[in-house]
Amino acid sequence: MKIRTRFAPSPTGSMHIGNLRTAFYAYALAKHDKGDFVLRIEDTDKKREVEDGVEDIKDILGIFNIKWEELYVQSERLDLYKIAAEKLVNDGYAFYCECEAKNAKKEGFSLELRDPCRDKKLTSGAIKLRTPENEWITFTDYVLQKKVSWNTSVVSDATLLKTDGFPTYHLAVVVDDNDMNISHVLRGHDWMPSTPIHLLVYKYLGFKVPEIGHLTDIMDPEGGKLSKRKGSTSVRGLLEEGYLPEAIFNFVILLGWAPKDNRELYTLEEFVEFFDPKGFQKGNPVFNREKLDWFNGEYIRNLPEKDLNLKFQMANAKFGELEKEKQIAITKLLKERIKKISDVNDIAKFFWETPVVDKELFGENYKEHLESAIEVFEEIKDWNIENIGTFSLELCERKKFHRGDFFMDLRVAITGMKFTPPINDSILILGKEETLARLSRVVKN
RNA sequence: GGCCCCAUCGUCUAACGGUUAGGACGUCGGGUUUUCAUCCCGAAAAUUUCUGGGUUCGAAUCCCAGUGGGGUCACCA
Numbered sequence: 001m002k003i004r005t006r007f008a009p010s011p012t013g014s015m016h017i018g019n020l021r022t023a024f025y026a027y028a029l030a031k032h033d034k035g036d037f038v039l040r041i042e043d044t045d046k047k048r049e050v051e052d053g054v055e056d057i058k059d060i061l062g063i064f065n066i067k068w069e070e071l072y073v074q075s076e077r078l079d080l081y082k083i084a085a086e087k088l089v090n091d092g093y094a095f096y097c098e099c100e101a102k103n104a105k106k107e108g109f110s111l112e113l114r115d116p117c118r119d120k121k122l123t124s125g126a127i128k129l130r131t132p133e134n135e136w137i138t139f140t141d142y143v144l145q146k147k148v149s150w151n152t153s154v155v156s157d158a159t160l161l162k163t164d165g166f167p168t169y170h171l172a173v174v175v176d177d178n179d180m181n182i183s184h185v186l187r188g189h190d191w192m193p194s195t196p197i198h199l200l201v202y203k204y205l206g207f208k209v210p211e212i213g214h215l216t217d218i219m220d221p222e223g224g225k226l227s228k229r230k231g232s233t234s235v236r237g238l239l240e241e242g243y244l245p246e247a248i249f250n251f252v253i254l255l256g257w258a259p260k261d262n263r264e265l266y267t268l269e270e271f272v273e274f275f276d277p278k279g280f281q282k283g284n285p286v287f288n289r290e291k292l293d294w295f296n297g298e299y300i301r302n303l304p305e306k307d308l309n310l311k312f313q314m315a316n317a318k319f320g321e322l323e324k325e326k327q328i329a330i331t332k333l334l335k336e337r338i339k340k341i342s343d344v345n346d347i348a349k350f351f352w353e354t355p356v357v358d359k360e361l362f363g364e365n366y367k368e369h370l371e372s373a374i375e376v377f378e379e380i381k382d383w384n385i386e387n388i389g390t391f392s393l394e395l396c397e398r399k400k401f402h403r404g405d406f407f408m409d410l411r412v413a414i415t416g417m418k419f420t421p422p423i424n425d426s427i428l429i430l431g432k433e434e435t436l437a438r439l440s441r442v443v444k445n
Numbered sequence: 446g447g448c449c450c451c452a453u454c455g456u457c458u459a460a461c462g463g464u465u466a467g468g469a470c471g472u473c474g475g476g477u478u479u480u481c482a483u484c485c486c487g488a489a490a491a492u493u494u495c496u497g498g499g500u501u502c503g504a505a506u507c508c509c510a511g512u513g514g515g516g517u518c519a520c521c522a
Contacts, residue, residue, distance in 0.1 A: 010522050045521055101520040109446075109518050126520050144450075154448050154518090162520040169522050193449060193517040214450080217515065221456085225515075251457095254469095258458050262468050281451095281458080284515060288456050291470045301483075337482035347481090392479085407479035419481040 003035030004183045007061075007068070008173070010042045011053025014234040015060050017287070018188065018218045018226065021252045024268075025215065026186045027066050028253075028275040038180060039068035043075045044166045060235050063245050065268055072180065074172055081167035084175045084205060085127040085160050093204035094129050094160060096122035101163075115157040127161040129170070129200060137196050142184060142213030143280045150196040158197045170197045178207040185212045189284075213277075216256040216284045226287050233287070242315060242342030244303070247296040255285040265298070293339045300338060305331050311341045318352040319344060326351070329429050333421035347420065351429065355416025357442055365401075366409040367443060372399055373410055374439050383432040388424045413442045 005026040009019055030037040039061070041054055054073075061068070074081075088094035097117035102110070115128055131152055138149040160171040167175070177185060192214045202209045218226045226233050238248055250266055257279045266274070300308065309331045313320040319327065330348055338347060349355075363369075376395045380387045392410075396403050411423045414435065420426065427435040 008522095012522070042522065048521065097520085099520090111447080111518085113518090128520090141450090146450095148449070150448075156518075159520045164520080166520085168520065172522095188516095189450070190516055191522090195449090214516095216451085219515075223514085254457065256457095260459070262457095262459055264457095264469055283451050285458090286456060288470070291457065294470055297483090335483090396479090403479055405479095411480060417480090421481080423479070 001183060003030050003033040004038065004181050005030040005035065005186065006038045006040050006177070006180065006182050007066075008040040008042050008176075008187075009057050010045065010048070011050060011057060012045065012048040013050055013053070014236050015057060016226075017233050017235060017238065017248075017252060020060070020064070020235050020248075021218070021256065022186055022188065022215060023061065023066055024064075024249065024253050024271070025257065025280075026184075028272045029184055029186065029277060031272040032275040035183070036069045037066075038070040038072065038182075040072045040176060040180070041074060042169065042172065043073060044168070044172055046075075046164070046166070056236075063239070064249055065245075070180070072176065074176065075166070077176070078165055078167075080179065081161060081171050081175055082165065085167070085171060088129070088160065088201075088204055089127060091204065092130065093200075094127050095120075096125040097128045097159075098122055098125040101126075113154070113156040118157060126159050126163050128157045128159050129197060131155050131157050131197075131200065137199050139195065139199055139209065139212060141192075142211040142277065143186070143215055144213070144282055148192070148195070152196065152200070155196045155200070158194070160201070170194060170201065174198050174201040174205065174207065177210055178202075178205070182210050185210050186215060187212075189214045189217050213280070216281055218255055219284045219286045221286055221288070238292075240342075242340030243292065243296050244299045244311075244341070247292065247299045250299070251292045251295045255287065256281045297339050300341070301335060303335075305335070308335060312344045312348075315341045316344050316348075319348065322352065326429050329425070330421075333425055333429075337421065350415040350417070350420070351426075354438060354441075355414075357413060357416045361412045361416075361418060362409055363405045365405065366413070368399075369401060369406045369409040370413055370439050370443050372401075373406075374436060374443065377432065377436060377439075380432065383428065385424060385428050388428055392424070410439075414438050 007023040007026050009015065027037045039058075041057070043049055043054070085094060089096065095115075095118055097115055099115065099117055113131070117125070117128070118130065133153055135152040136149055137152055137155075138147055140147050158170050159168050161167050173185075176182075195212065199209065220226045235248070239245070246267065249268060253266065253271055254264070258281065259274055259276065259279050263274070303311075305328060309327055312327070312331060312334070319330070322330070330351055334344060334348060338344065372395055373392070376391045377388075380391055392406070393403075395401065396406050407423055408418070411420055412418060414423065414427055414430065430438075
């Protein structure tokens, strides 16, 4: 049978890194077997829905090259859920309830599993599941590869259809996954506790239960589930910070999944090719920024200069205003020494901004170094890298300057920083005039 | 608190019941280099696989308990 998976996000805010990972896994699981991957928008909570939420989801999937065969929107399928819910009532597996909706509990936890309207035989209101007493319900988790069981006595009379006519997740997933012929359900671990509800609904509706697997949660280094509070975990945020989609993808698929040979580098296509559900981890992984940085560096260095140049242009307007040749030259210098695209803002700033030079950074003989440099540079007729190099070296030789000290003073005077791209290449790009101007400015102050 | 899941270097992880428990990131040291970075080489790092029992000739691998971590208990998903 053909594998069909789905990614079922809610348009309730910016997409989280964990959600994206679920999409990658579901996509790879299907595509590895030439199956279908479908996108389903779960917009059944109108209160929490955000504007452009759906567009944002599609946009992000597009950035990561994830394509779907079919698209469904739950709010357009309300009849289906209503029919299913009413069927459950008619068959005695669900009941109407007119109680006031419970708010999300602020503190503590509710102990009432059974709803007071259970046996009132009402004919309108919300529809809730008539959970049976003391039955064992079991399924084999596709990710965990083990049986998990519950006694229905600890399962609540969950709401299936809300009074506004919208289904809750519990009803909608079951109806949709069945209707859309989903063969494998991959979802967050937080869904595990409500799985018995779904299992009951499957059973009462007479549907075949698909493979269901619960993925690990990505943890925060500080402890607890990764949250927006602690650092940037939204996909947008990471993208804006200067992480490449390829790096984010590669990093995130390896949090919670690993191949037998521990290979580290994967493109989307390669991940699909080598994907094996046996590689799913059971323990929660920790989000490790250093490793993401490493992946990003790898992908930045592998990027064609033309593409990297474009990324810099998008990241920094000032950079984009530079002459084309200068942009390319700077790109080459930056390529090997940045971790994030946004690093261009700091490390290359001196190219379009005269730096504020802190004299503390200079060595003892900096005045002599810089004054000599001005003299020598003025003599250079053809401002090219060979001349800059030989004239400088010759100067150090002649005046017995310590090379490292001389170049460091030059570096600080030109850039205002101690860690910079190669200084000769930098002043070549800056030009003779600007270089001289910066040097004399420092010497005069 | 009830229920459910999980447990190998700091982190991500590999290891037919039989390995000196392997790799990657990070860290440290060295080489290249006019800084930083890249690149190359090397090392430390798991008090031997959370603890305690058991099964077995033999356990990181199987079983049980404890401890620890995580999730969840809404007309939210």
